[in-house]
Amino acid sequence: MTIALAMLLLPVLVKAQFSISGSVSEKSNQVLPGASMRLKEKSTGATANAEGKYQLTNLKAGNYTLVVSFVGYQTIEKKIELSADQIVNFSLSPSAFLADEVIVRATRANEKSATTYRNLNREEIQQNNFGQDLPFILNNTPGVVVTSDAGAGVGYTGIRIRGSDASRINVTINGIPYNDSESQGIFWVNMPDFASSIENVQIQRGVGTSTNGAGAFGGSLNIQTLAPSEKAYAELNNTFGSFNTLKNTVKVGTGLIDNKWSFDGRLSRVKSDGYIDRAASTLKSYFLSGAYHGKNELLRLNVFSGTEKTYQAWSGIPESRLKGDIQGMKDYAANEGLKPEELENLLNSGNRTYNPFTYKDQTDNYTQNHYQAIYAKQFNEQFSFNGALHYTDGKGYFEEFKLKDKYKKYKQPGVIVDGELKDRTDLIRRRWLDNNFYGLTYAFNYQPQSNLNFTLGGAYNEYRGKHFGQVIWSKFPIGLSNTDHYYDGKGNKNDFNTYFKVNYSPIDQLSLFADLQYRTVSYDISGTDKNLEPINFSNNYNFFNPKVGATYFLNQQSNIYTSFSVANKEPNRDDFTNLKKGLPSPKTERLNNVEAGYRFNDNTFNVGVNVYGMFYKDQLIFTGEINEYADAYRQNVDKSYRIGVELDGAYVISSKFAINANAAFSRNKIKNYVDYIANTEEDESTSLIVNTYSNPDISFSPAAVVSGELVYKPFKGFAAALQSKYISKQYMDNTQSENKMLKAYWVNNARLGYDFQIKGIKNINLGLLVNNILNKKYESNGYTYSYAYMGDITKQNFYFTQAGTNFLLSLNLKF
Known part of the structure; x- marks a missing residue:
């Protein structure tokens, strides 16, 4: 708690030194609003505006690698030696294949959406993935409370967002509803180690954007499964x-x-x-x-x-x-x-480990099989x-x-x-x-x-x-x-x-x-x-x-x-x-x-x-x-x-x-x-x-x-x-x-x-x-x-x- 409260008191502004700015377009010179800009191996980024323009500020002098990406286009990396303000324009080529992100785009919020959300990428998920159920991996996001019946995060686990239980949280996997239709709940025990197959998760709080399946009354979890690797x-x-x-x-x-x-x-x-x-x-x-x-x-x-x-x-x-x-x-x-x-x-x-059941097979047994055929054009x-x-x-x-x-x-x-x-x-x-x-x-x-x-x-x-x-x-x-x-x-x-x-x-x-x-x-x-x-x-x-x-x-x-x-x-x-x-x-x-x-x-x-x-x-x-x-x-x-x-x-x-x-x-x-x-x-x-x-x-x-x-x-x-x-x-x-x-x-x-x-x-x-x-x-x-x-x-x-x-x-x- 001390760390969190200290964070809230940190100054909002940091004195600027140098900046990188420019525009992003495709080969035909049509601008690409929403293109993503980030500095490699740093938590620094920006998004191109409606005119395709971007700006990264408050950068110290030094060497950087700027990564530019946009759905449906090839990603570009450019090395920049920064000692003064620079203008760097990018022209992206259409990708050889359509990116998997289009599968979830319709039900996700973005920087232009007037909704409250948090994105977790594959790296953030994997660094916290030690085998516990997904709620425990999401535990450090805003307004989330998690619990475990067995007490250690494996087996039956639960999640609440803004005080709303799992039956109020809409969950989709590649845009496909996951909540149980009758109870409207989420049973993570039926998908053990699913975190190892996740590319990213978007957590929306409140009603959020329209999605498929059970209505969201506390939040939504929009899950995208792994995108392909370029190499074996x-x-x-x-x-x-x-x-x-x-x-x-x-x-x-x-x-x-x-x-x-x-x-x-x-x-x-x-x-x-x-x-x-x-x-x-x-x-x-x-x-x-x-x-x-x-x-x-x-x-x-x-x-x-x-x-x-x-x-x-x-x-x-x-x-x-x-x-x-x-x-x-x-x-x-x-x-x-x-x-x-x-x-x-x-x-x-x-006192803290009592279980009233003593019969050796007092167990819950369940198998769930999922089949998905997804097409994008x-x-x-x-x-x-x-x-x-x-x-x-x-x-x-x-x-x-x-x-x-x-x-x-x-x-x-x-x-x-x-x-x-x-x-x-x-x-x-x-x-x-x-x-x-x-x-x-x-x-x-x-x-x-x-x-x-x-x-x-x-x-x-x-x-x-x-x-x-x-x-x-x-x-x-x-x-x-x-x-x-x-x-x-x-x-x-x-x-x-x-x-x-x-x-x-x-x-x-x-x-x-x-x-x-x-x-x-x-x-x-x-x-x-x-x-x-x-x-x-x-x-x-x-x-x-x-x-x-x-x-x-x-x-x-x-x-x-x-x-x-x-x-x-x-x-x-x-x-x-x-x-x-x-x-x-x-x-x-x-x-x-x-x-x-x-x-x-x-x-x-x-x-x-x-x-x-x-x-x-x-x-x-x-x-x-x-x-x-x-x-x-x-x-x-x-x-x-x-x-x-x-x-x-x-x-x-x-x-x-x-x-x-x-x-x-x-x-x-x-x-x-x-x-x-x-x-x-x-x-x-x-x-x-x-x-x-x-x-x-x-x-x-x-x-x-x-x-x-x-x-x-x-x-x-x-x-x-x-x-x-x-x-x-x-x-x-x-x-x-x-x-x-x-x-x-x-x-x-x-x-x-x-x-x-x-x-x-x-x-x-x-x-x-x-x-x-x-x-x-x-x-x-x-x-x-x-x-x-x-x-x-x-x-x-x-x-x-x-x-x-x-x-x-x-x-x-x-x-």
């Missing part, structure tokens, strides 16, 4: 660390064959015992890609898959166990009906197209042991054993999900002149999901075979959206945009749920999501922007199937999002300041409660809001020192919140206790998220970084009770990296990541629930603890 390569990446964490990755690529063809592949394995008891993960994945690169067209086929076997660690640790309160644990066991064996496990486990200088066909199939189950489970839960009669009626039996069950997701995406881009650009895009997708359960073993006969389904449910969802975007610059300094999206969704749920309750919901939604904004360039280094966006979103499956009796069916949500900010980008210093307001109607709010399958309960609230300010910057102090830092400060409130507590009477009838709260904080929405990184490069090839992250307190429900809270925490990590070469090996990288170097004891997530018996209320809190000091050591070889 092979890589071996290996990591070993605490909790027997192991990552092995093999990557190969042909480079460009005949300047037209390329093939790339990756095979990965990630294993970890986890910090929590028995929270082991065995994860496997592969990524295959082949492409044809024409002068004006690109055809790419991607096939990637992930298989996971993860021991369940999603129940958290009861507050009494966390505090070591023996009597509290006994009271908890009595209130929750724990069996003697379960109480013994509770009493004899570690540049018809002429003004008109281009890109589109994709995609198919994803997934199938898996979680297995669990149930001790003395009731026959009536499976709608089966009891059995007589040795003359005694048995109404309970030990059993093992599996709960299955078998689903398919397929569709297409498209985008047409037309730029009739340099200051005007149109994009027409969208997608149509279908989802077909089957939910069913099996009892594969029981101590006493239960009347079901291993293959019988004791419940069957279906979820069918069709999702169509189309958007039209216009960017117009009436003068050089001003860029205006309008972005209009129409989305229609039909979602049908039928059959029986996991509790054998009948379900029958048929829903059709039509949404109009307009966005407008403006960016004004004060000069070549800085601009100001503002935008207004509207987003609408449908409820997810759990909002229907977990609906508490007596509460109305969930309604759609609406968000009005206002953003305004300032960006400054110089050779040694860049900073962005953004203020935002997110105003909701009928927002679906987490109540803090989950059921036994870790499904979180949500309910609509009439009016709520998030307002805040975000700062994001970097400062190159010298050739050896640099600082990166960001901070997000926010106020997140519900105007009036109604809390419902189930109250059971002696006759087992149930009513609701209703409490009303005025202006409480929204659950899991910290008021402050601050991150900083100090980088030190004492000599060529070596870099050390100290990373620091502060998260203020969070409430686990919406009553703003100090007794239902995650405490604030401040965590520090250290990363070391050394690159060198030996004969026969292109590059060797040794890396070390030490997490939580100060051994902070903290909880990054949790849940709470309350219930009453004859008006006497019982409260239960549960926490997800994160590992103390731990390390990951990597050895990466490039050939």
Whole structure:
């Protein structure tokens, strides 16, 4: 936190010495606005304006290599000996092939977009890739909070942006939706080591630009997979660390064959015992890609898959166990009906590593296969197209042991054993999900002149999901075979959206945009749920999501922007199937999002300041409660809001020192919140206790998220970084009770990296990541629930603890 706060106080201006300026055009002398200029091996760059002009200022005397690039054109490198101001003009030639960046261009923001975003390139991703899931690689970006069920970043992990959970974050891979259609969540455990196949990521906060798939209510992650290397390569990446964490990755690529063809592949394995008891993960994945690169067209086929076997660690640790309160644990066991064996496990486990599950195969098992066919065509200088066909199939189950489970839960009669009626039996069950997701995406881009650009895009997708359960073993006969389904449910969802975007610059300094999206969704749920309750919901939604904004360039280094966006979103499956009796069916949500900010980008210093307001109607709010399958309960609230300010910057102090830092400060409130507590009477009838709260904080929405990184490069090839992250307190429900809270925490990590070469090996990288170097004891997530018996209320809190000091050591070889 100290590093981040220090960064925010650094001076904005650095005294200029020399400059490099000029223009960028193509051979026909048509200017290329948006061309990228950067100094090689330095964090200094600029972008050509609407007239194709650029300027790099505040440069010391010396030798530089200036790299100029633009989508669809050959990159140029030019060495410059700088001892005075210089004017250097560039003329780019069309590339021999269409660049992969066109695949994601339609759904991405750029320097002219009046939205808030951060780009991460391949180098930034790889230097933090030690085998942990992608959320932990994105952890040092503004407003991000991450968590891990197993406590060490491998297995089930989660991410929140601006307090919004994963179901509010739109994720696309090459413009293709990734969010699960029914839960709208993101399951990174199904794509282990996917970071090793990523070229870049754009993180948009707020509503952002129109994209495909689930609506963005907190942010978007726009992922582009690896672009081809010009030369053939092979890589071996290996990591070993605490909790027997192991990552092995093999990557190969042909480079460009005949300047037209390329093939790339990756095979990965990630294993970890986890910090929590028995929270082991065995994860496997592969990524295959082949492409044809024409002068004006690109055809790419991607096939990637992930298989996971993860021991369940999603129940958290009861507050009494966390505090070591023996009597509290006994009271908890009595209130929750724990069996003697379960109480013994509770009493004899570690305060911070307790896992209620002890059955050896209490695991989650799932395989997901992705197929993508992507085509892009540049018809002429003004008109281009890109589109994709995609198919994803997934199938898996979680297995669990149930001790003395009731026959009536499976709608089966009891059995007589040795003359005694048995109404309970030990059993093992599996709960299955078998689903398919397929569709297409498209985008047409037309730029009739340099200051005007149109994009027409969208997608149509279908989802077909089957939910069913099996009892594969029981101590006493239960009347079901291993293959019988004791419940069957279906979820069918069709999702169509189309958007039209216009960017117009009436003068050089001003860029205006309008972005209009129409989305229609039909979602049908039928059959029986996991509790054998009948379900029958048929829903059709039509949404109009307009966005407008403006960016004004004060000069070549800085601009100001503002935008207004509207987003609408449908409820997810759990909002229907977990609906508490007596509460109305969930309604759609609406968000009005206002953003305004300032960006400054110089050779040694860049900073962005953004203020935002997110105003909701009928927002679906987490109540803090989950059921036994870790499904979180949500309910609509009439009016709520998030307002805040975000700062994001970097400062190159010298050739050896640099600082990166960001901070997000926010106020997140519900105007009036109604809390419902189930109250059971002696006759087992149930009513609701209703409490009303005025202006409480929204659950899991910290008021402050601050991150900083100090980088030190004492000599060529070596870099050390100290990373620091502060998260203020969070409430686990919406009553703003100090007794239902995650405490604030401040965590520090250290990363070391050394690159060198030996004969026969292109590059060797040794890396070390030490997490939580100060051994902070903290909880990054949790849940709470309350219930009453004859008006006497019982409260239960549960926490997800994160590992103390731990390390990951990597050895990466490039050939």
